[in-house]
Amino acid sequence: MAEKILMLALSPTMMEGSIAIWKFKEGAEVKKGSVLCEVETDKAVMDYESSVAGTLLKIVKAEGEKAAVGDLIAVVGKPGEDIASLLTGVVATPSGPAKADALVEAGASAKAGTAGNSVTTSIPVTASVVAEVAQVPTSAIASGVRASAFLPTGFLPSLPSGTPPSSPLARLLAHNAGVDIRSIPGSGPAGRVVKRDVEAFIAGSVSRKAEAAVQGTVLPQSTASKGRFEVKREKLANRSVPVGRIRAVVAKRLSDSLHEAPHFFLRSAIEADRLLALRSALNEGRDEGSKISLNTLFAKLSAAGIARNPDINSSWNGTTIEYRKSVDVALAVALPEGLIAPVVRDCANKGLEEMEQEFRVLIAKAKAGGLKPEDYEGASFTISNLGAWGVEEFTAIINPPGSAILALGGIAKEPVVRSSPSGEDEIIVRSMLRATLSCDHRVIDGAVGAAFLRDLKAFFEEPSRALL
Amino acid sequence: MSAFDFDLVFIGGGPGGYVAAIRARQLGLRVAVVEKEKVGGVCLNIGCIPSKALIDRASKFNALHELAEYSVKVDLSAFDYSGVQAFSRKAADKLSKGVEFLLKKNEVETIAGTARLTGAHELSIALNAGGERRIKSLAIVIATGSRPREVPGFEFDERRVLSSTGALMLKKLPRRLAILGAGAIGMEFAFIMNAFGVEVTVVEMLERILPMEDSAAASVAGKAFERRGVKFLVGTKAFSLDRGSSDGSPLVLSLGPAASAVPDTKLEADAVLVSIGRSPNTGGLGLEEIGVRLDRSFVEVGDYYETAASGIYAIGDIVKGEPQLAHVASAQGEIVAERVASLLYKQSTVSESHASLPHRRVDLGLIPSAVYCEPQVAGFGLREEALKASGVKCNSASFPFRGVGKAVAIDEAEGFVKILTDPATGAILSAFAVGPEATELIHELLLAKSSELLPQDIYSMIHAHPTLSEAVKEASLAVEGRAIHT
Numbered sequence: 001m002a003e004k005i006l007m008l009a010l011s012p013t014m015m016e017g018s019i020a021i022w023k024f025k026e027g028a029e030v031k032k033g034s035v036l037c038e039v040e041t042d043k044a045v046m047d048y049e050s051s052v053a054g055t056l057l058k059i060v061k062a063e064g065e066k067a068a069v070g071d072l073i074a075v076v077g078k079p080g081e082d083i084a085s086l087l088t089g090v091v092a093t094p095s096g097p098a099k100a101d102a103l104v105e106a107g108a109s110a111k112a113g114t115a116g117n118s119v120t121t122s123i124p125v126t127a128s129v130v131a132e133v134a135q136v137p138t139s140a141i142a143s144g145v146r147a148s149a150f151l152p153t154g155f156l157p158s159l160p161s162g163t164p165p166s167s168p169l170a171r172l173l174a175h176n177a178g179v180d181i182r183s184i185p186g187s188g189p190a191g192r193v194v195k196r197d198v199e200a201f202i203a204g205s206v207s208r209k210a211e212a213a214v215q216g217t218v219l220p221q222s223t224a225s226k227g228r229f230e231v232k233r234e235k236l237a238n239r240s241v242p243v244g245r246i247r248a249v250v251a252k253r254l255s256d257s258l259h260e261a262p263h264f265f266l267r268s269a270i271e272a273d274r275l276l277a278l279r280s281a282l283n284e285g286r287d288e289g290s291k292i293s294l295n296t297l298f299a300k301l302s303a304a305g306i307a308r309n310p311d312i313n314s315s316w317n318g319t320t321i322e323y324r325k326s327v328d329v330a331l332a333v334a335l336p337e338g339l340i341a342p343v344v345r346d347c348a349n350k351g352l353e354e355m356e357q358e359f360r361v362l363i364a365k366a367k368a369g370g371l372k373p374e375d376y377e378g379a380s381f382t383i384s385n386l387g388a389w390g391v392e393e394f395t396a397i398i399n400p401p402g403s404a405i406l407a408l409g410g411i412a413k414e415p416v417v418r419s420s421p422s423g424e425d426e427i428i429v430r431s432m433l434r435a436t437l438s439c440d441h442r443v444i445d446g447a448v449g450a451a452f453l454r455d456l457k458a459f460f461e462e463p464s465r466a467l468l
Numbered sequence: 469m470s471a472f473d474f475d476l477v478f479i480g481g482g483p484g485g486y487v488a489a490i491r492a493r494q495l496g497l498r499v500a501v502v503e504k505e506k507v508g509g510v511c512l513n514i515g516c517i518p519s520k521a522l523i524d525r526a527s528k529f530n531a532l533h534e535l536a537e538y539s540v541k542v543d544l545s546a547f548d549y550s551g552v553q554a555f556s557r558k559a560a561d562k563l564s565k566g567v568e569f570l571l572k573k574n575e576v577e578t579i580a581g582t583a584r585l586t587g588a589h590e591l592s593i594a595l596n597a598g599g600e601r602r603i604k605s606l607a608i609v610i611a612t613g614s615r616p617r618e619v620p621g622f623e624f625d626e627r628r629v630l631s632s633t634g635a636l637m638l639k640k641l642p643r644r645l646a647i648l649g650a651g652a653i654g655m656e657f658a659f660i661m662n663a664f665g666v667e668v669t670v671v672e673m674l675e676r677i678l679p680m681e682d683s684a685a686a687s688v689a690g691k692a693f694e695r696r697g698v699k700f701l702v703g704t705k706a707f708s709l710d711r712g713s714s715d716g717s718p719l720v721l722s723l724g725p726a727a728s729a730v731p732d733t734k735l736e737a738d739a740v741l742v743s744i745g746r747s748p749n750t751g752g753l754g755l756e757e758i759g760v761r762l763d764r765s766f767v768e769v770g771d772y773y774e775t776a777a778s779g780i781y782a783i784g785d786i787v788k789g790e791p792q793l794a795h796v797a798s799a800q801g802e803i804v805a806e807r808v809a810s811l812l813y814k815q816s817t818v819s820e821s822h823a824s825l826p827h828r829r830v831d832l833g834l835i836p837s838a839v840y841c842e843p844q845v846a847g848f849g850l851r852e853e854a855l856k857a858s859g860v861k862c863n864s865a866s867f868p869f870r871g872v873g874k875a876v877a878i879d880e881a882e883g884f885v886k887i888l889t890d891p892a893t894g895a896i897l898s899a900f901a902v903g904p905e906a907t908e909l910i911h912e913l914l915l916a917k918s919s920e921l922l923p924q925d926i927y928s929m930i931h932a933h934p935t936l937s938e939a940v941k942e943a944s945l946a947v948e949g950r951a952i953h954t
Contacts, residue, residue: 167921168920169921169922172893172894172895172922195895195920
């Protein structure tokens with residue numbers, strides 16, 4: 001008898017995963033325990049081991065396709081076996097990665113049999129179609145045996161850690177609709193997420209998306225008669241709000257980092273006059289859409305600094321230290337859902353324009369909530385710039401797997417003491433920037449960090465040195 | 469000093485008024501209940517409670533006959549029904565005293581008298597002890613309940629033409645009893661009277677008995693009744709009643725098909741019980757004068773059971789469009805108490821996000837109904853026919869008590885538990901049960917529905933063996949086509 005291979009929760013928080021690579025082709029023999037495919041989750045790529053032996057009869061989810069936990073991804077059985085009944089309710093999806101911006105994951109619980117819920121699958125549909133329930137003829141199941149009778153409860157919508165109080169029906173509806181229940185505010189007893197909340201959320205997200213399509217932006221603008229803060233205060237007062245997926249991941253990562261990585265901090269006051277002059281020169285004649293931002297300059301100069309201090313471009317792995325080749329710089333961006341730091345890869349070998357464009361695309365994606373794990377994971381160095389908020393200086397928590405983060409304050413004119421060409425001390429006005437480098441002491445020693453910060457200071461103060 | 473004597477005054481101390489009054493006291497309101505008779509209302513004094521006492525005695529009486537199988541000889545020659553009736557009065561009195569005590573303990577002022585609204589916040593009470601008392605209250609709740617509905621030609625004399633009240637008060641049983649109406653009340657009295665040896669004929673205008681309950685459940689109950697000798701005349705109308713020349717002569721009912729205009733048969737009886745519904749007590753209160761809107765004597769209400777007259781609320785059997793059940797009245801009353809408290813304290817006693825629909829009105833899909841006879845019939849949610857009529861797709865799964873060890877062991881294996889679910893999600897839409905302790909068993913399923921649990925949540929919970937509750941577990945397995953003992 002052919003067995004259904006379902007997407008499993010490969011980590012406690014996993015709600016869905018996408019197939020990275022199939023290790024077998026249809027028709028190939030699979031042993032129990034062999035790695036069927038690699039599954040990419042919000043955190044990592046993991047091996048999916050087969051719990052059954054047989055022939056891989058059908059790959060239901062192609063490489064790049066997403067599958068929620070419990071979805072059918074493949075069928076294993078004997079060659080020539082009729083597996084039509086197992087595939088009932090699975091609507092063929094276009095092979096290859098689904099284009100995220102064109103498609104909305106909406107739920108469709110496809111139903112086979114008169115009483116059982118035999119196959120549940122997520123079907124990408126266009127935004128205008130919401131949760132259309134696929135009806136399957138009841139005759140599709142030949143015998144009276146219903147497939148669901150063989151599903152252990154473990155395959156039912158899982159209860160990952162951090163799941164907010166929610167009714168089982170609400171969890172099922174959210175799962176079917178491909179919605180993370182952690183992002184839904186609950187209105188049931190003691191704030192429990194109940195059916196009406198999920199329905200309201202789905203209805204709301206559809207209208208939000210429609211609105212965004214009209215406005216050309218996803219973030220709601222404060223054009224309403226009420227002020228932004230007033231609305232936010234009304235929304236938040238006296239409520240406990242479930243933690244969203246991004247916030248949960250960021251929270252865990254930051255606490256782990258602060259608790260595990262022994263941080264030390266190095267501070268430096270940097271003259272930014274030449275940097276500002278460089279920016280003005282670069283942007284002369286450029287239109288708004290292609291102006292080089294200070295952050296891109298910081299990222300580029302930091303990459304140049306890291307290229308000269310390869311010790312910085314490393315990660316602590318417990319028993320080994322991994323030194324990386326590519327300098328992947330992340331830029332921290334604050335979103336309502338939480339902090340996120342999109343990464344531009346290989347900054348040491350990219351030009352400013354290329355980096356600027358990449359950052360712009362990533363930040364727009366982040367604001368639209370469309371950032372993928374590969375867009376924000378694996379930074380070797382992070383820059384957090386709170387200058388726009390008038391912060392003078394601050395310290396930041398290292399963003400793993402990187403081993404250092406640069407916290408930048410605002411640039412302000414200050415009196416400083418410098419030696420004049422004639423050798424006399426004089427007080428002059430300079431645009432000063434205060435930078436604080438947080439380092440993971442397991443990887444970066446004080447002198448190594450200091451040498452790096454000295455180079456950063458040199459490059460920020462005289463960017464042309466970075467050309468050397 | 470406040471301009472009001474009370475924050476909340478209930479007119480009527482039945483299961484709506486007294487429960488809500490206690491809830492309002494818990495919320496710190498100043499509360500009074502005006503009651504012209506005994507607190508506890510119809511339910512406690514001349515309804516649910518004394519009838520349950522009679523049903524229990526009737527069940528025990530039936531059980532005597534079962535013992536005859538083991539050569540137990542029962543001598544009924546000295547049996548006197550008046551003792552059974554007295555027992556039921558004792559139960560009712562005990563509970564009414566209990567409610568008096570609860571009201572006193574909770575510092576609810578009980579005013580014995582008949583109230584009349586004289587303004588939006590004003591009541592005039594004709595005191596039972598004589599005299600008038602006028603009180604002012606921030607909010608007033610009409611909780612006056614209902615009375616047995618009369619049919620022209622069948623006016624109650626409460627000796628031979630009985631309402632449920634008269635039937636409860638009977639000290640001597642008639643030889644033959646005709647019951648008009650095969651709803652919960654008619655069926656319960658049919659059960660009681662049949663058990664004590666009365667020849668019972670139930671006349672129902674609709675095409676089946678227990679028309680408000682699940683049809684399969686009703687038919688199981690009907691068969692059990694018929695085996696015990698109860699006659700059912702469905703689709704039959706009682707046209708007129710000949711009371712004879714004296715109390716000694718039999719009553720003669722003229723019956724005919726419900727669709728026809730003329731009677732075609734006669735039915736002789738020594739008493740007739742008219743149980744075709746209950747009329748709301750909304751007259752003489754001065755309701756319409758202060759702007760409360762009525763529809764055929766029922767009160768029209770909006771959110772939080774507020775009537776068209778602001779500050780005047782209505783709960784219980786007088787509310788238009790909600791079932792006339794004691795537990796519904798209590799639930800409605802609690803909503804009103806919480807609403808008034810929240811208005812008074814200018815803050816919600818339940819958090820703002822909770823103040824969505826279920827707290828403004830009772831959720832009609834979550835109201836249990838219960839018929840206490842043998843077998844018991846219970847359920848909640850829309851019946852299968854009603855779901856289909858409203859275009860809602862549903863799956864029906866049921867499990868018979870004959871597959872439940874405990875039910876077989878106690879020889880009550882008739883009946884079933886049935887669950888209607890949403891085919892797309894498995895969510896419970898309705899459930900019905902007929903059989904032993906059905907009125908208790910239904911609550912597990914009702915909790916499941918109200919908490920949005922799925923059948924898998926029920927069946928994956930371990931149920932003790934042997935219990936009748938196993939029927940609930942098996943029925944929820946049956947939803948997925950995997951009941952064990954089937």
